[in-house]
Every structure is written in structure tokens, then in C-alpha cells.
Amino acid sequence: MRNSSVxxxxxxxxxxxxxxxxxxxxxxxxxxxxxxxxxxxxxxxQWAAAFNRGDAVAVAALYTEGATLMPPDRQIVRGRQGIQxxxxxxxxxxxxxxxxxxxxVQADGNTAYEIGRISLTVHAKDQTPKPISxxxxxxxxxxxxxxxxxxxxIWNSVPAK
Amino acid sequence: MRNSSVxxxxxxxxxxxxxxxxxxxxxxxxxxxxxxxxxxxxxxxQWAAAFNRGDAVAVAALYTEGATLMPPDRQIVRGRQGIQxxxxxxxxxxxxxxxxxxxxVQADGNTAYEIGRISLTVHAKDQTPKPISxxxxxxxxxxxxxxxxxxxxIWNSVPAK
Numbered sequence: 001m002r003n004s005s006v007x008x009x010x011x012x013x014x015x016x017x018x019x020x021x022x023x024x025x026x027x028x029x030x031x032x033x034x035x036x037x038x039x040x041x042x043x044x045x046q047w048a049a050a051f052n053r054g055d056a057v058a059v060a061a062l063y064t065e066g067a068t069l070m071p072p073d074r075q076i077v078r079g080r081q082g083i084q085x086x087x088x089x090x091x092x093x094x095x096x097x098x099x100x101x102x103x104x105v106q107a108d109g110n111t112a113y114e115i116g117r118i119s120l121t122v123h124a125k126d127q128t129p130k131p132i133s134x135x136x137x138x139x140x141x142x143x144x145x146x147x148x149x150x151x152x153x154i155w156n157s158v159p160a161k
Numbered sequence: 162m163r164n165s166s167v168x169x170x171x172x173x174x175x176x177x178x179x180x181x182x183x184x185x186x187x188x189x190x191x192x193x194x195x196x197x198x199x200x201x202x203x204x205x206x207q208w209a210a211a212f213n214r215g216d217a218v219a220v221a222a223l224y225t226e227g228a229t230l231m232p233p234d235r236q237i238v239r240g241r242q243g244i245q246x247x248x249x250x251x252x253x254x255x256x257x258x259x260x261x262x263x264x265x266v267q268a269d270g271n272t273a274y275e276i277g278r279i280s281l282t283v284h285a286k287d288q289t290p291k292p293i294s295x296x297x298x299x300x301x302x303x304x305x306x307x308x309x310x311x312x313x314x315i316w317n318s319v320p321a322k
Contacts, residue, residue: 009170068265068276070296072233072317076264076276103237104229111269113300113313115229115237135231137298137315139274152274154298156233156317 036107039148040114040140044100047150051098054091060084063150064141070154095132097121110142111151118155133158197268200309201275201301205261208311212259215252221245224311225302231315255284256293271303272312279316294319 043062050058060083063069069077069086077086097120104115115137122130136155140148204223211219221244224230230238230247238247258281265276276298283291297316301309 007170009168070276070298070317073320075319076296106272108270108272111267111272111274113272113274115231115313135237135315137231137300137313139298139300152276152298154296154315154317156231156315158236159234 033105033107036112036140036148037102037105040105040112040138041102043140043148043150044102044116048098048100051087051091052096054096056084056088056091059087063153064143067150068152070152072156094123094125095120096123112140112142112148114138114140117158133160194266194268197273197301197309198263198266201266201273201299202263204301204309204311205263205277209259209261212248212252213257215257217245217249217252220248224314225304228311229313231313233317255286256281257284258282273301273303273309275299275301278319294321 047059047062050056050062060080063080063083065080066078067080067083069083071077071086074086077083099119101117102114103117105112116135118134118136120132120134122132124130134155135158136153138150138154139152141151142148208220208223211217211223221241224241224244226241227239228241228244230244232238232247235247238244260280262278263275264278266273277296279295279297281293281295283293285291295316296319297314299311299315300313302312303309
């Protein structure tokens with residue numbers, strides 16, 4: 001009897017632990033979701049600041065080491081080094097004034113996806129600055145230190161107004 | 162003593178449950194990941210079959226009710242009805258011969274992302290069929306019945322060979 005009551009108590013507590021953790025992870029739009037959205041928006045702020053000062057190294061540092069970049073009309077770019085070179089090229093082509101707007105964030109465990117919009121301006125030599133509007137999806141991964149990094153980044157254009 | 166040993170046993174078992182479930186959910190590329198990839202590839206097979214027979218209703222049924230479609234040079238399309246209309250339009254413009262190739266799938270809880278490639282052919286009236294190559298990211302959501310549905314779908318072009 002004594003042994004069985006121990007196991008019964010253990011089983012009850014285990015069940016409660018499973019239930020509570022399941023419910024917590026299933027609640028959409030809770031405290032966790034707000035926190036992830038804030039972390040993503042903060043990282044986007046750093047992304048835009050780094051890009052707009054022409055610092056491709058700092059931009060690339062916001063991606064995971066094995067991140068995937070999927071620019072339009074290009075092959076898939078794999079890894080932080082290639083991502084740095086891609087953004088360095090974009091900066092050299094005169095892209096700046098990046099403004100990122102998060103439309104939606106949903107997190108599940110250590111992964112989140114974000115839908116957003118980015119506007120930029122192309123400052124090409126001897127030409128009037130030209131605005132660009134894109135929409136994007138970013139898959140974010142929570143790191144061991146609790147920060148969130150871009151893991152997959154894909155975008156395409158929206159129609160000119 | 163008797164009470165404290167009950168709680169100790171309960172605490173130990175609870176800790177084991179937490180540890181085992183954490184480890185299971187953290188293992189990348191395990192049985193779970195294989196299963197998700199297989200489910201995604203099977204759903205992609207259904208997507209291509211439906212699209213290639215011109216059945217936009219069946220294509221749209223593979224998306225979640227509140228899914229987001231992000232086609233190049235278009236505004237964001239929200240919801241299954243709009244998604245059906247978009248694919249209906251693509252079918253009417255002569256797109257067919259869709260072949261989807263999954264490059265990577267990673268799952269976290271009830272969410273997975275897929276990186277893939279899609280090739281299509283445009284059969285426009287009185288014109289030679291023209292091949293199209295795109296790459297895409299799809300965020301998949303596991304449904305209550307265990308199936309996986311497309312929840313976010315974005316793509317862009319790859320350079321012509």
C-alpha cells in the first residue's frame with residue numbers, strides 16, 4: 001500500500017506537470033507571445049540601424065551561423081559569411097533607409113515566424129533616390145542565451161502604389 | 162518521513178518527465194522530424210496534383226482557414242477564400258506542371274517551416290510553354306487531426322539557367 005501510494009502521488013504530480021506545460025505552450029497570444037514579438041522588434045531595430053550605417057558585419061551577426069537567405073532572382077544563400085557578402089553588396093548598390101514593420105509574430109517553442117514589411121531607398125549614383133517596398137517572412141530561432149536570431153529570411157516585392 | 166519520501170519520489174519522477182520531454186523535443190532530425198518531413202512531402206504531392214488538374218478548391222483546402230499567401234508583386238492575401246481565388250487566377254493564366262521539391266524541414270511543436278523549390282510551366286495561348294523556377298518558404302501548422310496544413314506561403318524567383 002505504501003509503495004503504491006508513492007507511485008500514485010508521483011503519477012498525479014507528473015500528470016499535472018505535463019498538463020500545465022502543455023497548456024502554457026498552447027496558449028496563443030499570451031505573455032510569451034508578447035515577449036517574443038518585443039524581442040523580434042528589438043532585433044529588427046538593430047538590423048535596420050546596422051544596415052543604415054552600412055555595417056554588413058553587424059547585420060550578419062543578427063543571423064544564426066547556419067541561416068538561410070532567399071533573395072529574389074538569386075540562388076539560396078547559406079551561412080552567415082554569404083549573408084554578410086549579400087548585404088555588403090546591397091549596401092554598395094546604394095540601398096539604405098531601411099524601415100522594418102512587424103505585421104505578425106507567432107512562436108512555438110524555440111522557433112517563431114514573423115510576417116513583416118520593409119521599405120528601403122536606392123541611392124544610385126546620379127539618380128533620384130528610388131523607394132522599394134517588400135514584404136517578408138523570417139523564421140527566428142531562440143538562442144541558448146535567450147536572444148532571437150534570424151534563421152530563414154525570404155522576401156519579395158509589393159506593387160508600386 | 163513517510164510523507165517526505167512520497168514527495169521526493171514524486172519530485173524525482175516529475176523531473177525525469179520534464180527532462181525526457183525536453184530532450185525529445187530538442188533532438189533535431191529525429192523520428193519526429195522524419196515524420197513531419199514525410200507529412201509535408203505528402204501534402205506537397207496533393208498540392209501539385211490538385212494544381213495540375215486545375216482544382217483551386219482542392220489546393221486551397223490544403224491551407225489553414227486563416228492562412229497567409231505572399232505572392233511576388235502582390236499585396237498579402239489573407240484567408241482560404243482569397244488563396245483559392247489567387248490560385249484559380251494562376252490556373253487560368255495557364256500555369257501547370259507544378260513540381261515541388263522539399264529542401265529542408267524543421268519542426269518545433271505544432272509548427273514547422275519548409276524551404277523548397279517549385280518549377281512550373283506557363284502555357285499561354287499561342288505561345289511556346291515557358292518554364293518558371295521559384296524557391297519558397299512555407300510555415301506549416303499541425304492540425305487537431307494530426308495533419309499538416311500550409312499556414313504561410315511566400316516565394317520568389319531563381320535566376321534563369
